[in-house]
Amino acid sequence: MSLSLQEISDRLEIQDLLFHYADIIDRQAADELRDVFTPDAAIDYSAFGGSVGDVETTIAFLKEALPAFSNTQHLNANIQIRVDGDRATGRVMCFNPMEMPLGEESQVFMLGLWYVDEYRRGDNGWQISSRREERSWVFNVPDFMAL
Numbered sequence: 001m002s003l004s005l006q007e008i009s010d011r012l013e014i015q016d017l018l019f020h021y022a023d024i025i026d027r028q029a030a031d032e033l034r035d036v037f038t039p040d041a042a043i044d045y046s047a048f049g050g051s052v053g054d055v056e057t058t059i060a061f062l063k064e065a066l067p068a069f070s071n072t073q074h075l076n077a078n079i080q081i082r083v084d085g086d087r088a089t090g091r092v093m094c095f096n097p098m099e100m101p102l103g104e105e106s107q108v109f110m111l112g113l114w115y116v117d118e119y120r121r122g123d124n125g126w127q128i129s130s131r132r133e134e135r136s137w138v139f140n141v142p143d144f145m146a147l
Contacts, residue, residue, distance in 0.1 A: 010083045013126045014119055018092055021128070022074035030062040038120055038129040047135040048111065048147050070106060071099040076115075086121040093136075100142060111147070112136035 003011075017036060024032045034055060037043065043058045045051050051061035066072075078093040092115040099108045118130035141147045 007083050010088065010121070010126070011081050014081050014083075014088060014090065015079055017119070017126050017128065018076050018079060018090075018115075022076055022094075025062070025066070025074050026072050028062075028066045030059045030066065033059055033062075035124065036128055037131075038122065038127045041128060042130045044132040047113065047133040049145075050133070068100060069098050070101050073097050081119075088119040088121075088126070090117040090119060091115070092117065102142065107140065107142055109138070109140040109142065111138055111141075 021033070021036050024030070024036065037055045037058075039055065041055050043051070043053065043055065045058070045061070050065070051057050053061075073096065075095045076092050077095065079090065080092070081088055081090045094111075094113045094115060096111040096113065097108060098111070099106050113136050114134040116132045116134055117128055119126050120129040121127075138147050
């Protein structure tokens with residue numbers, strides 16, 4: 001399968017968007033997600049007990065949830081993107097080690113998940129218009145979290 005220069009560009013722009021999203025989450029800069037998601041985006045983090053809703057609901061949830069973690073790394077791989085004009089779909093593997101302080105100690109645990117996405121190109125370039133987490137596995141999660 002050969003790709004046009006436009007499709008190569010579109011895929012690279014979407015990959016940059018995905019890496020930017022991960023960086024925003026890991027820096028705990030949730031307000032910056034307004035640039036990543038379309039204003040009407042539907043976001044479903046329920047696979048790990050998170051929020052379901054629009055961009056503002058997601059930002060509020062993350063501002064409350066992320067400070068509990070001293071470190072996170074959202075590593076994206078196996079990025080599968082299908083472009084159709086100004087719309088695209090994607091499935092993105094995420095390996096997410098996280099560190100949580102527990103008293104004087106800390107615990108590192110890991111989540112494996114897929115992001116199932118829809119993207120839309122608009123005046124601000126490519127943005128995520130729908131994101132749903134799909135749970136794959138968990139490792140060493142603190143007992144009280146019950147994921």
